[in-house]
Amino acid sequence: MKRVLLTITGKVQGVCFRRYCQSKALEFGLTGFAKNLDNGAVSVLLQGGSAAVDRFILWSNEGSPQSQVDNVLVEEDEADDIYLDFSIL
Template sequence: MADSRCGNFFVSGRVQGVGFRWACRDEAMRLGVTGWVRNLSDGRVEVTAEGTKATLKRFRAWLAHGPLGARVEAVTEDYPEREARHDAFEILY
């Protein structure tokens, strides 16, 4: 996709043990976002996502609240300059 960009997100709060990664994958697939999601040992969730600027904006808005049962306290983000590298959205373990 010509206008594809990459976003790195770190989501903190009650985001582990609540189905956040699976819901994140479902939302990414619904929006056509590629990349991956994983739990971090410090309790946060890390997400790398690729899509259009508009799609990543919608995805980031979803990350700000997550699925039912989650309590997102903060989302930090950055948008590095690099080529898209993913063709699906995966849950990493």
């Protein structure tokens, strides 16, 4: 299982970005969450199969139809929490 924390910057709030994240995560069989950050970015925690996580990361560079992604920072996450679904926080 692969687990990463993404910080996505650009025009990613107010454009249904988190909802699209949830849809893609469910499509790829991933769990975790997406939440808005105070600085205008979106934080996404993903866990699941390595190939599925990598597919999500590729998708996140494009984002939702109305978003404009400037940067996707990918960090390995080693926390022990287990997520059973993908939530919008």
